[in-house]
Amino acid sequence: MLMCIRLKSISTSFGLYLDVIALYFLYEYFWHCICLIGVISVVGQVKTNQKGEEMTKQQTNAALHERRNNVIAKGFGSATTKYISHAKGAIITDVEGQDYIDFAGGIAVMNVGHSHPKVVKALKDQAEKLTHTCFMVAPYESPVELAEKLCDAAPGDSKKSVMFVSTGAEAVENAIKIARYHTQKTGIIAFENAFHGRTLMGMTLTSKIKPYKHGLGPFAPEVYRIPYANCYRCPFGQEHPGCNLECAEHLEDFFISYVGAEQTAAIIIEPVQGEGGFIAPPKEYFKKLKSLCEKNSVLMIADEIQTGIGRTGYMFAMEYYGVEADITTVAKSLGAGMPISAVIGKKEIMDSVHPAGIGGTYSANPMCCEAALAVFDIFESEDLLTKAKQLGEKLHATFTSFQEKHALIGDVRGVGPMIAIELVSDREKKTPAPEKAKQLVDFCLERNLIILSCGTYGNVIRLLMPLVITDEQLDKGMEIIENGLTAIS
Numbered sequence: 001m002l003m004c005i006r007l008k009s010i011s012t013s014f015g016l017y018l019d020v021i022a023l024y025f026l027y028e029y030f031w032h033c034i035c036l037i038g039v040i041s042v043v044g045q046v047k048t049n050q051k052g053e054e055m056t057k058q059q060t061n062a063a064l065h066e067r068r069n070n071v072i073a074k075g076f077g078s079a080t081t082k083y084i085s086h087a088k089g090a091i092i093t094d095v096e097g098q099d100y101i102d103f104a105g106g107i108a109v110m111n112v113g114h115s116h117p118k119v120v121k122a123l124k125d126q127a128e129k130l131t132h133t134c135f136m137v138a139p140y141e142s143p144v145e146l147a148e149k150l151c152d153a154a155p156g157d158s159k160k161s162v163m164f165v166s167t168g169a170e171a172v173e174n175a176i177k178i179a180r181y182h183t184q185k186t187g188i189i190a191f192e193n194a195f196h197g198r199t200l201m202g203m204t205l206t207s208k209i210k211p212y213k214h215g216l217g218p219f220a221p222e223v224y225r226i227p228y229a230n231c232y233r234c235p236f237g238q239e240h241p242g243c244n245l246e247c248a249e250h251l252e253d254f255f256i257s258y259v260g261a262e263q264t265a266a267i268i269i270e271p272v273q274g275e276g277g278f279i280a281p282p283k284e285y286f287k288k289l290k291s292l293c294e295k296n297s298v299l300m301i302a303d304e305i306q307t308g309i310g311r312t313g314y315m316f317a318m319e320y321y322g323v324e325a326d327i328t329t330v331a332k333s334l335g336a337g338m339p340i341s342a343v344i345g346k347k348e349i350m351d352s353v354h355p356a357g358i359g360g361t362y363s364a365n366p367m368c369c370e371a372a373l374a375v376f377d378i379f380e381s382e383d384l385l386t387k388a389k390q391l392g393e394k395l396h397a398t399f400t401s402f403q404e405k406h407a408l409i410g411d412v413r414g415v416g417p418m419i420a421i422e423l424v425s426d427r428e429k430k431t432p433a434p435e436k437a438k439q440l441v442d443f444c445l446e447r448n449l450i451i452l453s454c455g456t457y458g459n460v461i462r463l464l465m466p467l468v469i470t471d472e473q474l475d476k477g478m479e480i481i482e483n484g485l486t487a488i489s
């Protein structure tokens with residue numbers, strides 16, 4: 001190329017010709033340099049995932065996990081080290097292009113499925129209009145419409161009203177505030193194995209020490225604990241039926257021995273314990289408990305944060321038990337992933353708190369409310385409660401058949417598609433087998449199925465798949481679980 005430039009001086013007409021050649025070579029020279037720099041900088045970073053989509057080194061699960069460990073607090077952990085790129089229905093896809101069948105549903109949040117088109121549209125439309133004014137400053141319609149729907153859907157005939165916050169724990173905090181304000185009493189009774197969140201009050205009400213409470217105290221005062229209706233491991237050594245529901249009757253003794261009813265504002269109870277191990281009391285239990293609460297002028301708060309919005313085949317699990325709680329908390333699947341929670345209660349109870357005594361900056365955020373309205377629309381238009389009931393029946397039948405074959409399964413329980421198996425190393429002694437639960441979770445993850453364990457002993461495998469899961473996805477997932485049970489037995 002340099003030679004060509006020098007030759008240019010030999011003659012002007014010939015020089016013009018050489019000019020073109022020189023420019024061509026210059027262009028070629030720089031172009032190759034640029035390409036070379038590009039190749040050097042990209043080599044080792046460009047990879048394609050299994051779908052042939054290009055990804056950089058930073059987008060591998062391992063690389064993201066390494067970055068995460070540098071900057072994300074250790075206590076804020078994750079059950080898997082798969083980093084998710086997108087999700088649809090009951091399938092989630094990681095950054096490496098691996099698809100997973102989702103039996104966890106973001107811990108009971110995705111009952112209508114991931115990225116449901118109606119939720120996506122509602123969010124897009126709302127984002128164009130308004131994302132926040134603060135309902136406590138300048139209100140708008142969607143929370144009103146949502147509150148109407150929640151009041152309609154919540155069990156019982158009493159006139160109700162609603163307040164919104166963002167998370168489950170916040171709903172619990174507010175339910176307790178409202179109950180105390182209304183009754184002008186302070187005591188709160190919670191249950192063994194309960195989970196109510198990670199805020200100060202949520203953590204205090206929660207039963208299990210590790211990981212939820214260990215080293216994180218001191219806790220809030222005036223919280224008392226009584227045994228739950230746990231038929232598989234009856235705290236009273238009884239067997240149902242024929243036990244006269246001693247677990248409910250016990251409340252009266254508790255008022256005599258531990259905290260007076262005249263001091264007690266409310267009991268807070270999960271209709272089916274979630275994190276505690278999917279423990280579902282006998283059907284008559286809640287009626288008895290409620291009548292004892294009424295007799296003693298104590299409110300009943302139903303924490304439906306995990307059981308609500310169709311998880312049990314009913315919009316609210318208390319409908320299954322035929323009981324109207326005084327106050328109900330709901331969150332998780334209400335917003336299909338958007339952070340919204342609600343406290344729904346009898347109007348005279350809810351309205352007792354003075355203006356601005358409850359609320360928050362993001363309470364009833366318009367994006368979240370629109371997502372929740374879309375959720376209600378989906379339940380109706382897709383008849384999701386019927387689907388949920390059918391799903392529940394199928395899961396019960398499948399798990400029961402697994403139990404016949406696998407001695408590891410001590411108990412199959414739950415309401416509708418909120419179902420779990422408890423793993424034990426000895427059926428007679430009911431010895432918890434948490435290490436087997438962990439092995440099963442790992443086995444499934446290696447085969448692209450995400451499941452979660454729970455329970456006081458960590459030995460319960462629970463199912464929380466989106467209710468819109470296809471038969472094929474469901475069958476595949478259950479087959480992996482059964483293979484896993486065989487492999488770890």
Ligand SMILES: Cc1ncc(COP(=O)(O)O)c(C=O)c1O
Nearest residue numbers: 167168169195196197274305306
């Ligand atoms: C019954 C129950 N209450 C409260 C909570 C706390 O909800 P959040 O994590 O949204 O604060 C949960 C969460 O799992 C729950 O299952």
